[in-house]
Amino acid sequence: MRDFVKKCPECGRINLFFNKEKGEIICKDCGLVIEDKMIDFGQEWREFDPESAEKKRRTGAPTTYTQFDRGLGTEVGRKADLYVLKKKSKNKFFRLRKWQNRISTAIERNLKLALSELKRVSSFLKLPKSVEEEAARIYTMAVQRGLVRGRSMESVVAGAMYAACRRHEVPRTLDEVSEASGIERKEVGRTYRFVTRQLAITVLPSNPIDYIPRFSSSLKLSPKTQSKAIEIVERAQKKELTSGRGPTGIASASLYVAALINGEKRTQREVAEVGGVTEVTIRNRYKELLDKLNLEEEIKKLKKKE
């Protein structure tokens, strides 16, 4: 599943992540999508003559959730079409168009607005297209179920974004989504929970490891330290030190320890900053890690060298 191919052209790091199901390669560091839409273009049928080929083809324009009507909308014609109609059908034409407009204005206009907001937030967070699609899908379902009532459109968009990130294993913290969307963190969390519950969307508890590449690069730590941190998290997970704890806290503390071991010390303050947790949390996790993982030896070794 995890395949390290080459360097990311954007940030030069090697955190490329190949996802076969979604058909794309993304950089876990900066979110750049390197390869997208890796579809198998082959046909699964054979054409013998033009006639039967026509019957077998069944592709049209691709559908997408980031277009308010999935690119499938039907429009009741414009005035240009009118002159070919007779009087009776003219009335019908106007009636139909009136209804068309009514329906459009209600749901679709809201969707249009929301999706442009969604795109804004998504590009701010540098998210791959597949996540944006997912968020759009979630938002669309939320609208259809009337879950937006009583909530601001922006907050539901933010909640959908957050959920989509989690489902695609490229988690952003609540703080990051909050910053990108201009919605309070509490509110993002609230709508996220509400929406996922109402739509019965299952979201796996996020893995601390998913946060490490990004935190690591904001702290400008070496790849060596980064893999050390991942190793620490994995060891912690085996000892069940991670359940029930906030994943960002664990990721941050692991990075802090890893940096310490490799002599790239960062202050608790700095690590806490990028991890979106407080120093106290770092300290608590840090202490647990030292206690249960006997990392003291490694740190002592380092001290002797100096």
Add this chain to the structure above:
DNA sequence: AAGACGAAAGTGGTTGA
């Protein structure tokens, strides 16, 4: 003087009666 440490009180959310 800055960073690390830890105690204590407060916050928002989950859970179980």
Add this chain to the structure above:
DNA sequence: TCAACAACTTTCGTCTT
């Protein structure tokens, strides 16, 4: 619906480098 509870935060005083 309410109270108990766990995780995390805020704040602040003390210790270490």
